[in-house]
């Protein structure tokens with residue numbers, strides 16, 4: 001059957017392709033260190049599972065209000081106030097089936113056909129596909145080592161056209177792990193205000209920050225930013241709940257109403273008992289998060305150190321999320337077992353032959369690099385680094 005032009009132009013996922021190859025190798029009995037998974041390798045904490053179980057047993061299995069149950073909205077409002085310094089009413093919150101869903105609804109709610117969205121690269125590929133699906137046009141702004149892989153306010157201002165509708169900020173960032181400072185965000189917020197540009201702030205990795213780094217929500221910085229930002233967050237990364245599919249947005253009331261109306265005709269409410277469990281998660285203590293962040297921090301240091309010791313590999317120092325983004329372009333043009341490395345995809349493909357799976361940077365709009373997720377054990381990190389070293393020493 002013919003598919004629509006709109007959907008037909010979605011690019012196949014490079015991430016899924018390499019992950020599938022790694023899986024196939026694993027099931028064929030090959031030892032593979034997979035630095036590919038964008039999800040915590042921890043189990044959801046027991047108190048959250050128990051809460052879902054209680055919800056299920058007490059009949060919380062029916063439709064809920066489209067924009068979310070009052071208990072969860074209340075927990076989110078409380079969290080945004082206490083942790084982020086953001087004042088919202090429950091009416092400003094829309095709960096969706098994962099932050100990915102919240103993002104898509106946000107783009108649909110504010111973009112008219114042909115509106116431009118400024119996206120700093122490297123970026124999470126989903127933004128690009130979602131903007132296109134929502135009828136928007138991506139205006140990619142490349143960032144590099146010089147700006148610490150962050151969008152500067154000057155770059156942002158230069159990219160603005162009469163068609164610009166919004167800018168996408170993802171801090172901490174997938175795939176680079178960089179975290180924007182308050183001053184950097186403030187200068188972006190000021191440019192947004194000067195040109196009447198809206199902001200979508202994806203904060204799903206907010207709890208995963210290291211070295212005493214502080215996560216700042218851009219919406220807190222000016223009254224304009226508060227009134228013109230859609231804050232996106234969820235429970236996936238913070239509570240190891242990727243499969244539960246609960247995300248949310250905090251936004252101006254007219255956007256919340258529009259999204260709620262749209263959601264009412266697409267997905268309806270997010271999973272009922274997962275919403276109850278998410279309320280418990282958000283209202284619960286920080287103990288699990290502290291332990292998880294500590295473990296990620298140890299792995300981050302180990303992986304960063306290991307990669308920086310390899311001649312030719314240039315690594316962005318990651319201060320957040322659970323990724324390391326490494327520039328491997330020094331090896332382009334070399335060959336492994338007679339096969340030439342021409343870019344990040346062939347680098348990743350050939351490295352897989354050595355038992356290490358990484359995501360090609362092409363998937364994030366940067367073909368010079370690869371992304372490694374430290375969602376694996378320290379033993380695997382050490383094994384992976386040794387294999388990468390061996391791979392590189394065999395290049396001709």
Ligand SMILES: Cc1ncc(COP(=O)(O)O)c(C=O)c1O
Nearest residue numbers: 038098099100124174234236247
């Ligand atoms: C930057 C970023 N935003 C949003 C999401 C979506 O999270 P979820 O839909 O699981 O809530 C992800 C997941 O990988 C992500 O990396």
